[in-house]
Amino acid sequence: MSIRSFAPAVLLTASMAVAGASVAARAQAAEAFTPAAPVVYDFSGPYAGLSAGASWQTFDAAFGFVPTPGAFDATGFTGGIFAGIQAQSDRFVYGAEADVNFNTGDETRVIAGVPVTAENDWFATLRGRVGYAAGNVLLYGTGGLAVGNVAVSGAGLSASDTRVGWTLGAGLEAALTNNFTLRGEYLYTDLGKTDGTLGGVPFASEFDSHTVRAGITYQFR
Numbered sequence: 001m002s003i004r005s006f007a008p009a010v011l012l013t014a015s016m017a018v019a020g021a022s023v024a025a026r027a028q029a030a031e032a033f034t035p036a037a038p039v040v041y042d043f044s045g046p047y048a049g050l051s052a053g054a055s056w057q058t059f060d061a062a063f064g065f066v067p068t069p070g071a072f073d074a075t076g077f078t079g080g081i082f083a084g085i086q087a088q089s090d091r092f093v094y095g096a097e098a099d100v101n102f103n104t105g106d107e108t109r110v111i112a113g114v115p116v117t118a119e120n121d122w123f124a125t126l127r128g129r130v131g132y133a134a135g136n137v138l139l140y141g142t143g144g145l146a147v148g149n150v151a152v153s154g155a156g157l158s159a160s161d162t163r164v165g166w167t168l169g170a171g172l173e174a175a176l177t178n179n180f181t182l183r184g185e186y187l188y189t190d191l192g193k194t195d196g197t198l199g200g201v202p203f204a205s206e207f208d209s210h211t212v213r214a215g216i217t218y219q220f221r
Helices: 003-032
Strands: 045-063 071-090 093-103 106-111 114-119 120-134 139-155 157-175 180-196 202-220
Touching: 045 093, 045 114, 045 139, 045 180, 071 106, 071 114, 071 120, 071 202, 093 139, 120 157, 120 180, 139 180, 139 202, 157 202
Parallel strands: none
Antiparallel strands: 045 071, 045 202, 071 093, 093 120, 106 114, 114 139, 120 139, 139 157, 157 180, 180 202
16 A cells, blocks of 8 residues: 555544544543432431420410400520421422420519419420422421410419410421431410419410421431
8 A cells, every 4th residue: 555545544543533532531521520410308207306496475364354454475485395207209298296395484564563474384286297398408387286384373373274276387497417407497376265263353364476496306217
C-alpha cells in the first residue's frame, strides 16, 4: 500500500477514535453530574415522644350568676408525652395519636373582695392525624377528643372538675434521622363549661386554651 493511499485510512481511524473518546467522556460527565434521586422518608409505623411549649388559657367565669369583669387569663409552661401510629400511602399520611400534658400558670382576680384563682393543671387528647409528606417533611392537621381539669379556688375553698371537650390543630414535622423527627404544633382546646359552688356561691366557668409546642419523636423501625 502506498503512502498516498495509507494516509486517508490513518486519518479516518484517528477521527473515529477521537469521536469515540468524546462520546465516552460526555457519557461519564453526564453520569457524574446526574442528581441523586430525592430521599423519600417513610412516616409509617408506631412512634412515641416528648413535647414542651407554652399554653394560653382563658376562663370566662360567673359567680352568683354575675359575670366576672374580664376573663381569667393564665399563661404558663406545658409539657408532656405522646404516642401514636400512622400509615403512609404515596405522599398521604394518616393515623392516630394520644398525649398527656401538664400545665403551669394560673391567674388570680379579686371578686367581691375575695382573691379567686382559676387554673388548668393537666389535659390529655386522643386525636386523628392526616398529613401530606414532601420528602422528609410532613405537614399535617389533627383533631379529636380532649379531657382536662378546670379548678377554681378562693378563701380556703376550692372546686375542681374534669371536663371532656374537643381539640383541633396543625403541625409541621421533619425527619432528622431514620428514627428521629422534630415537630412544631399548635392546638386549640375547648373543655366546655363547668358548674359548681364555692363557699355556697354558685359559679360557672367556660374554658379554652391555645397551645404552641415543639416535640421530638422516636419512630420504631
